[in-house]
Amino acid sequence: MARPPRFDTDQILDAAVRLAASGGPGGVSMSAVAQAIGAPSGSMYHRFAGRTALLAEVWLRTVERFQRGYFASLHSDPDPRPAARAAARHVVAWSRAHPEEAALLLHGPWEFGRADWSEEHTARADSGNQRVYTALGALAESLGATGPQDRDRITLALVDLPLSVVRRHLRAGEPLPPHAEDLAEECAAALLPTAP
């Protein structure tokens, strides 16, 4: 019914990921992405309402890809303690497998203009986060951690701490050292509430 696209959405987002990994969110300009794939700048605006929308889409595609595997790890074992270890490990392993997307995630949604996102984009982000927090809450409960401080501690162990391991190296432009997964797993385990 119409002319077929020469540049599809994923191709554009892939280029945006590369640019974000090397130059940060600021490096993702409409013209830079267009140039990276050899498209005229006008085509960009045919797919994305504007730069804000592009930033939102590239962020959301990346975080959703990450969360898919993160969820799988969290539910990989009926016993909460091995599941927690697997989750911490997954953060590092996924980052090793997808260094550019990981570098993007380390910047956080606010750097990708979250304050200006449309309602749809904001809702997508909130829904993903909500799923993560309820899953973490369930795991916390099955560990016997009930207070809000306990939950903070578990979020720290299974999300923030593994991300810190990744951040330190990726920000310096180095690859992740071989023992990074072990480090994240061991440290996460050390932060879980001790068995009664």
Place this chain on the structure above:
Amino acid sequence: MARPPRFDTDQILDAAVRLAASGGPGGVSMSAVAQAIGAPSGSMYHRFAGRTALLAEVWLRTVERFQRGYFASLHSDPDPRPAARAAARHVVAWSRAHPEEAALLLHGPWEFGRADWSEEHTARADSGNQRVYTALGALAESLGATGPQDRDRITLALVDLPLSVVRRHLRAGEPLPPHAEDLAEECAAALLPTAP
């Protein structure tokens, strides 16, 4: 011998801190800072070689202020374990006392254009970092942690982890909860190598 300055350097840097805290490094434009203090844009270039230099100076002043207290905490006790606890605690306490500067630090030097800094600025940054790492190395040694993995773990416990506690709240625009210092201290202690 000359006309006295109406806008001094610290006043300019203070405004830059405020702008960086609210709008990130991208919000720190020469014109925005000038407007914030009511100065013409030309005066900015009289004090700073350019935007790059301004970003470097505001970053370095902030990180050096932070490190001063961090060092004091690291050396506050001859026993390494309480010293480690104090250091982790200090990160959070300092951030609570200086939320705008803390928000600035969370972005990291690369966001402040570190790649384009002058040699002087780069050297200043390196020297500060070097001092921190040697101090952490000494503490690691007195804890009996000798391997490179042990040192990574201590850096994680005394730097990255407390920063994660701060990041989670400041990025969301919330103030730090009352128990944040305790959380950072307890988690840091849990990550230290267990006594032989």
Place this chain on the structure above:
DNA sequence: AGATTATTAGAGACCTATCTCTAATAATCT
């Protein structure tokens, strides 16, 4: 008082990025 000099003051050149607009193009559908 007069010379000296660091600084303020602000206009404007230059660049880069976002976004709009019009025309050409290439596929599908009848």
Place this chain on the structure above:
DNA sequence: AGATTATTAGAGATAGGTCTCTAATAATCT
């Protein structure tokens, strides 16, 4: 084949930011 339509293609208007340049200003020094 001809109509339809999503898309490419790219020129250009607009905005905002960096940086330069010249003149005015206000203090100190002799």
